[in-house]
Amino acid sequence: MYTARYGASIRKMVDKxxxxxxxKYECPKCHKLKLTRRGTAMWECKSCDAEFAGACYSFRSEAGEIAARIISEYSKSS
Ligand SMILES: [Zn+2]
Known part of the structure; x- marks a missing residue:
């Protein structure tokens, strides 16, 4: 398995x-725990074949959550 060299903190970041x-993450479409990573920021549901754009190494990131909140605020106000 891939490990980073030269530093405990870097190894911790890579492990995380x-x-x-x-x-596996929950699919936003069919709500099954079948969402797997297909490529960089590409997430695919093994149950309903839906594809989603997520964060690079996890489906949701903190920056993505903030962006989603801002988008929903704007769509509510208009
Ligand atoms: Zn699904």
Whole structure:
């Protein structure tokens, strides 16, 4: 398995990213725990074949959550 060299903090960051990448997430379309990573920021549901754009190594990121909140605020006001 891939590990980073030269530094404990860097290894921790890589371990966290790899763990998030291998985890299965809940599909926003069919709500099954079948969302897997297909490529960089590409997430695919193994149940309903839906594809989503997410974060690079996990389906949701903090920046993505903020962006989604701002978008929903704007769509509510108009
Ligand atoms: Zn699905």
């Amino acid at each position: 990213a790899i763990k998030a990448k291998k985890t």
